[in-house]
Amino acid sequence: MDAGGDDGTADVARAYRVFARLEARGRSPAYEALATAVADDAGIVGFVATLPAAKRQPNLLFAAARYLLGAPASIGSLRDLVRRSPAELDAVLRTRRTQTNEPARCAVLLPALAQLPEPLALVDVGASAGLTMLFDRYSYDYAGHRLAGADPDAPTLRCRVSGPVPLPRRIPAIVCRIGLDLNPLDVTNDDDVRWLSCLVWPDEEDRAQRLAAAIASARRAPPTVIKGDLLTDLPAVVAQAPAGATVVVCHSSVLYYVTPAQREQFARTVRGLDVTWLTSEAPGVVPGTERPPDDEQTTVLARDGPPLALADSHGTHLDWLG
Numbered sequence: 360m361d362a363g364g365d366d367g368t369a370d371v372a373r374a375y376r377v378f379a380r381l382e383a384r385g386r387s388p389a390y391e392a393l394a395t396a397v398a399d400d401a402g403i404v405g406f407v408a409t410l411p412a413a414k415r416q417p418n419l420l421f422a423a424a425r426y427l428l429g430a431p432a433s434i435g436s437l438r439d440l441v442r443r444s445p446a447e448l449d450a451v452l453r454t455r456r457t458q459t460n461e462p463a464r465c466a467v468l469l470p471a472l473a474q475l476p477e478p479l480a481l482v483d484v485g486a487s488a489g490l491t492m493l494f495d496r497y498s499y500d501y502a503g504h505r506l507a508g509a510d511p512d513a514p515t516l517r518c519r520v521s522g523p524v525p526l527p528r529r530i531p532a533i534v535c536r537i538g539l540d541l542n543p544l545d546v547t548n549d550d551d552v553r554w555l556s557c558l559v560w561p562d563e564e565d566r567a568q569r570l571a572a573a574i575a576s577a578r579r580a581p582p583t584v585i586k587g588d589l590l591t592d593l594p595a596v597v598a599q600a601p602a603g604a605t606v607v608v609c610h611s612s613v614l615y616y617v618t619p620a621q622r623e624q625f626a627r628t629v630r631g632l633d634v635t636w637l638t639s640e641a642p643g644v645v646p647g648t649e650r651p652p653d654d655e656q657t658t659v660l661a662r663d664g665p666p667l668a669l670a671d672s673h674g675t676h677l678d679w680l681g
């Protein structure tokens with residue numbers, strides 16, 4: 360039975376149960392168990408129901424708890440935190456956002472990027488800390504097809520491939536990269552780095568290690584991420600790209616943050632610029648990339664139009680369409 364009443368708590372309890380079943384199951388046993396236990400806990404559910412709707416998501420609550428506790432929450436430690444330090448937890452929830460930055464998404468974008476005339480100027484929309492702009496820093500292993508990046512200590516991104524993936528012979532030259540984000544995270548700021556690591560789910564140790572190695576590499580030469588809104592500030596950022604480069608507006612796991620009408624508005628803006636548009640987003644989030652409902656892949660790679668490939672949202676598999 361859910362721990363909810365009719366004061367918003369029933370919705371919260373239901374949302375945590377749905378998260379446990381549909382998002383955490385099969386991916387993180389720890390989060391599946393925690394979300395299920397939260398749904399049955401009247402104290403935690405009551406606390407979550409006092410938050411604005413956008414601040415109630417399980418992954419935000421669990422990351423905030425981990426940020427304060429210094430370790431992934433258990434139901435006991437989360438209950439104690441809510442009881443003893445509600446103001447502290449509330450403050451983290453209200454100031455922080457889900458901004459997971461997954462460098463492995465570069466492995467999905469790279470084959471489509473490498474087909475473009477060099478040199479490239481990248482504008483990464485919704486860049487978070489900028490880790491998905493550092494294509495040439497990472498090494499790649501596409502099921503034995505290896506590419507060496509510029510930083511030997513940066514992670515090697517391993518990606519299974521199927522279909523006629525145009526695997527590049529080398530990583531293209533990138534002469535400029537600028538990120539745009541509502542709330543840029545700074546790889547040189549220890550609190551931001553701690554927040555990024557708290558956003559990785561328990562049971563995903565490979566992602567945690569990859570993130571740590573990518574951040575360490577980024578700290579040696581930090582990327583530029585400008586504060587701004589994708590709905591209004593893209594043309595000004597694109598204008599900063601150098602002449603003579605192929606300007607690529609790219610984004611991964613970003614556009615679902617805005618409404619369908621705003622996605623259409625953004626698409627019109629991008630199409631009005633002299634740029635290549637490279638996206639790795641959930642099916643249908645970029646207009647024109649809808650997939651049949653039984654499609655098991657969670658991400659569609661598209662360049663200036665119809666889908667090129669399907670992938671998983673963490674960049675570990677790329678399936679090129681025929």
Ligand SMILES: C[S@@+](CC[C@H](N)C(=O)[O-])C[C@H]1O[C@@H](n2cnc3c(N)ncnc32)[C@H](O)[C@@H]1O
Nearest residue numbers: 458459460461485487540541588589611613616
């Ligand atoms: C899930 S993160 C993805 C980060 C990165 N693209 C990646 O794939 O690892 C989504 C990012 O989009 C940003 N974002 C959401 N809405 C935005 C907007 N309207 N304008 C700019 N950035 C936005 C968020 O702040 C967040 O950093």
